[in-house]
Structures are given as C-alpha cells and as structure tokens.
Amino acid sequence: MSSDVLSADSAFPPAELPARPARARLWFPTFMVLLYWAAFLTVKYVDVPVFARFITRAGGGLLLMLTFIIWWLAFYKPLGFLQRLLCVGIVIAATVVSRLLAHRDFNVIALMILGVPVVVTAWTALLHLAGSASRETRLLGVIAVIVLAWAPFQLFRMYGLFGDTEVELDWRWNPSPEERFLSKHAQTGAPQITQPVVSDVIEQPGDWPAFRGPNRDSIVRGTHISTDWSTPPKALWRQFAGPAWSSMIVIGERLYTQEQRGETEVVVCLDASTGHELWVHSDKIRHQDGESGAGPRGTPAFAPAARGSGRIVALGGAGTLNCLDAATGAVIWSKDLKTDAGGGKPAWGFSSSPLISGKLAIVFAGAEGDDQKNLLAYNLESGKLEWAVPDGQMAYTSPQPAVLQGVPQVLSWTSLGLKSIDPESGKTLWEFPKENKNMWRAIQPHPIDGKGVLICAESDFMRVDVTRTDSAWTATERWRTDKFKASFNDYAIHDGCIYGFDGGIFACIDLANGARKWKGGHYEHGQMLLLADQALILVLTEHGEVVLLAATPEKHTELGMFEAIDGKTWNHPVLVRGRLFVRNAAEIACYPLPERK
Numbered sequence: 001m002s003s004d005v006l007s008a009d010s011a012f013p014p015a016e017l018p019a020r021p022a023r024a025r026l027w028f029p030t031f032m033v034l035l036y037w038a039a040f041l042t043v044k045y046v047d048v049p050v051f052a053r054f055i056t057r058a059g060g061g062l063l064l065m066l067t068f069i070i071w072w073l074a075f076y077k078p079l080g081f082l083q084r085l086l087c088v089g090i091v092i093a094a095t096v097v098s099r100l101l102a103h104r105d106f107n108v109i110a111l112m113i114l115g116v117p118v119v120v121t122a123w124t125a126l127l128h129l130a131g132s133a134s135r136e137t138r139l140l141g142v143i144a145v146i147v148l149a150w151a152p153f154q155l156f157r158m159y160g161l162f163g164d165t166e167v168e169l170d171w172r173w174n175p176s177p178e179e180r181f182l183s184k185h186a187q188t189g190a191p192q193i194t195q196p197v198v199s200d201v202i203e204q205p206g207d208w209p210a211f212r213g214p215n216r217d218s219i220v221r222g223t224h225i226s227t228d229w230s231t232p233p234k235a236l237w238r239q240f241a242g243p244a245w246s247s248m249i250v251i252g253e254r255l256y257t258q259e260q261r262g263e264t265e266v267v268v269c270l271d272a273s274t275g276h277e278l279w280v281h282s283d284k285i286r287h288q289d290g291e292s293g294a295g296p297r298g299t300p301a302f303a304p305a306a307r308g309s310g311r312i313v314a315l316g317g318a319g320t321l322n323c324l325d326a327a328t329g330a331v332i333w334s335k336d337l338k339t340d341a342g343g344g345k346p347a348w349g350f351s352s353s354p355l356i357s358g359k360l361a362i363v364f365a366g367a368e369g370d371d372q373k374n375l376l377a378y379n380l381e382s383g384k385l386e387w388a389v390p391d392g393q394m395a396y397t398s399p400q401p402a403v404l405q406g407v408p409q410v411l412s413w414t415s416l417g418l419k420s421i422d423p424e425s426g427k428t429l430w431e432f433p434k435e436n437k438n439m440w441r442a443i444q445p446h447p448i449d450g451k452g453v454l455i456c457a458e459s460d461f462m463r464v465d466v467t468r469t470d471s472a473w474t475a476t477e478r479w480r481t482d483k484f485k486a487s488f489n490d491y492a493i494h495d496g497c498i499y500g501f502d503g504g505i506f507a508c509i510d511l512a513n514g515a516r517k518w519k520g521g522h523y524e525h526g527q528m529l530l531l532a533d534q535a536l537i538l539v540l541t542e543h544g545e546v547v548l549l550a551a552t553p554e555k556h557t558e559l560g561m562f563e564a565i566d567g568k569t570w571n572h573p574v575l576v577r578g579r580l581f582v583r584n585a586a587e588i589a590c591y592p593l594p595e596r597k
Helices: 027-045 050-075 081-101 108-130 135-155 177-188 337-341
Strands: 156-161 167-171 237-240 249-251 254-261 264-271 277-283 301-303 311-315 320-325 331-336 355-357 360-364 375-379 385-389 400-404 407-414 417-421 428-433 446-448 452-457 460-469 472-481 491-494 497-502 505-510 516-522 527-531 536-540 545-550 558-563 574-576 579-583 587-592
Touching: 027 050, 027 108, 050 081, 050 108, 081 108, 081 135, 108 135, 108 167, 135 156, 177 237, 177 254, 249 301, 249 574, 254 311, 264 311, 264 320, 277 320, 301 355, 320 360, 331 337, 337 375, 337 385, 355 400, 360 407, 400 446, 400 452, 428 472, 446 491, 491 527, 497 527, 527 574
Parallel strands: none
Antiparallel strands: 156 167, 237 587, 249 254, 254 264, 264 277, 301 311, 311 320, 320 331, 355 360, 360 375, 375 385, 400 407, 407 417, 417 428, 446 452, 452 460, 460 472, 491 497, 497 505, 505 516, 527 536, 536 545, 545 558, 574 579, 579 587
C-alpha cells in the first residue's frame, strides 16, 4: 500500500467532544461537615457547660461556612472563578434576604445555629451528586440548593434558646403567648378586685420578700407538706402572664413580679389567693434579645418602711430601677442604671435582683463602659446614690448578703471574680480574683457556715475558704470540681451536701470535698427549692413540671411529679405557707400543696 494512502482514522478525525469539568476532590468540605455534626451531637448529648455549648453551636456554624467558602473559591475547579464568586454572592444575598423576610424575632444567632450548617451540608451533598454534570447544571444546582436551604426558615418564629441551646420555634402564623395574653387582657381588662386595697403592706413571718427567699438561699423553713402525690396537687388559680424571667415575692396576700406587655414593662401586684390584679406600674420600655426572649429578668424586693407601707424595689431589663409604694404602686423614686453606672445595656439585659440592706437598695449593673461603677447602692428614702463600686462586666448575678467571720458583707460575683463589700460604706473587704471577661456568670455565690463561699465559674464549681486576722482577710480555694456545672440553675446546701443541676441533670456533691454522691433525673435547665425541715427538694423543670425529690446523699429518689405550667420555664419557684407559686414567660399559677398528716 502506498504511503500516500491515508488511514481511515486520519481521513476522518473524530469530532471534538465538549470539555467536561474536572472532578473536584471533596474530602475537605466533607470532613468539615462531618466534624461540625460530630461536634453538634457531642455538645447535645454530652455534659458540657452551657456557654461552651452555645459557642460551639453558634461559632461552629460560622466557622464551617467561612472554611467552606475559602475552599470553594480557592480549590473548586469544575466551575470558573467568576462562577464560584457568583455562588458566594448568592449565599450572601440569600442570607440577607432570609433575615429580612424572616419573622422579626428570628435573629442572626438562630440563623447561624440552624441555617448555616444546613446550607453547607446541602451544598456539599450536591457536589457529591454532581458527578459529570455540566458547568451550567452544577451552577444552577448550587444556586437552587442555597435558595431552597434558606427558604424553610421563613415559616417559623423564634422564642429564644432552651438551656441546651436548642432553638425554641413555632409556626410563624401562630400567635405568641405574649400576643394571646395581650389579647385576653384587652378583652377582659384588669380582673375585678375581690378585697379592698389595704393601706399598709407589712412583712409577716413566713413571707418571701426577696429573690430566692428571706435569706436568698432557695431554702424553705417552717413548711411541712405531704409526700403522697398519687393525687397530684390542683391549681388554686392559673392564668396567662406577660413574658419575663423574673421570679416572684409574696408579702401577706400580695404577690409581686415583673412582666413585659407589648412595648410596656410592668411591675404588677396580684392577689396571691386569686391571681387578680391589684395594681400595675408601667414604663414605656421593652427589652428583648434573641437568645432569651422578651421581658425583665430581675426579681423585685420588698423593703420594710419605718412607718406605713413597705416598698417594692424592682430593676427592669433595660436598666430602670423603680422604688414603689407596696400598697398602691405609686412611684417614690426612679433611676436609670445606664446613666449612674456609666455604661450601656448588657447583651442579655439588666438581670440583677435588688438586695435590701438596712436603708440601702443594692444592685449590680453589669454594663459595659469606660467609667464602670457597676455595684450601686441607693438610699431607700430619697433614691440618692450613696456609693458606687467599680466591678466586672459580662455578669448577670445579683448582690448576695453574707456574714463571714462574724462580719456582715455583700458578695458580688462578676467577670473579675468574687468581691466582698461592706454594705454601709461600699469599701472592699476582700477579693478572690477569677477573671474571665469572655464568659457570662449568672449564678449566685453561696456563703457557707460563716467561713466560706461556693462559686460557679463556667465549667468549674469551687469552694473558697475565707479567714480573717485582725483587719486582714484571706480567700483561698479549698477545692474545685467539674462535676457540678450549675451554669444559671439554682442549688442549695443541706446536711453537708450540695443539691442542684449538673448541666441538665440533677446531682448531689459533697460539701467537704466536691466529690459526687449521685447524679440522676433529666430535668433540663430548671430551678429548685429545698424544704429543709423535711429534707425534700422541689424541682421546677425547664418544661414546667414540678418534681418532688428526697434530699438524701445515698441516691436520687423521685417521690412525685405533676405538670404545673406549659412552656420553657427558667423562673425560680416560690413556696409560702404551703402554696407553691410558679411562672414562666407565658403563665403564672398557684398550687396549694397538701400538708403532711
């Protein structure tokens, strides 16, 4: 054959095939997605501090998105750089549009916790499924996944986070508990008063005049209840309430608390035996944050008067401190803590429950600012600022009274550590530095037998011994444990043991050394009371059940349980003369507990 004769292949070269996009290596985004969901499951089902769980959920989603976008722009070669950049622009635009179209209560933190991981996971899954698809198909698929992944969040409204950082959601079109309360309140008006308003309100033995009780320690004395709950207690009254995380105080037959009612923050006085409204003081103020919802955080305090009716001192979520006549609600004086403390509003609102000490009302501001005077004492008669002490920020605790080494003092537990103050002068007596400006502190210090203090520092629970030689004070750590992560949940001491919450599970540890005695009972992030005379514990769970436990170091023993109110419940319960008062951001109720026979 002649060399000039062309082969068939040479004569008829194959037609040029369209270029296929290169296959991408997806191991890095896949690894990041799996790592995120592994961390998500770990913090969900393993005991970790609340703040660490919050940072993992919120910060983890943001980190996942940032690392994915860097990988996408730098290494995903099947699409051109401009196409990749277009997809990033679509993500940003979809995020902004989603936030604008979402319900006003659905904040950025919730979108980071819920939306971002879903978007990145769906995006990565699509890349695996793309196979040999064309560039156009890949681009349209990515855009569709981004839009569809964000779309469902327009259907919901948000009420904040639970204690385990799960987002509390409901359908967008359902009225909120606050809207239902306002609608009912507008229809009926204030309930009819069944008894005349007394001229004077005077504290009596057995009253509950302050946050966590007469001694601010969550211990009930002089009350004996039946432990047979085979027939659950029945509500004496139960009604809607405006949102707030305030607890209640009870003076005689009057109950005082705080609520949010639309754009108005109120201090309200109820008839403790009927729930009927006796008076309301209102301020045109609304505090609301995405994590905790709307309403005041602090609990009012009762201040006896030298003559006549006592007074109610209450701090609102935006920093308004009111001193009111306990009988009528008339304003005696009012202050703005933002002005007096020289700072702004804390991220989750002013949360201090005022402490009445002699002729002073002492509050912690917790505001951020250059001129920080965060621990403040006001004259009860005039409202004059008697002293102001520089203290830490990023804390949501309240001043705690104590008598240590025979000396009355006020304990302040903030981001700087533990500080002891002379209540009359504001002079610092001693300090136990435990600085951590990046984490919140929300649980009360607890004095021990006049010789020490218990404090909760995020993942550490510590006992500090306090000694005094002449005028010199020394505070020394005795022990610490990570087996009692109280976070923002209450605890109490009984017969050498500490009872309270380790994360979402109830626990008992030894007061002497911090060793765990037992752990049991999944009550989420609720609150508790100790009935010291009977060695009983009343737990109000995060979902509104009341549980009766035995305060014994041997084992977790549940004696009874009943469903008291519906919805997320962080408010401290109150037990006065056999009547249990419970509330949350939607309801308030009174349950008489049968007496022990």
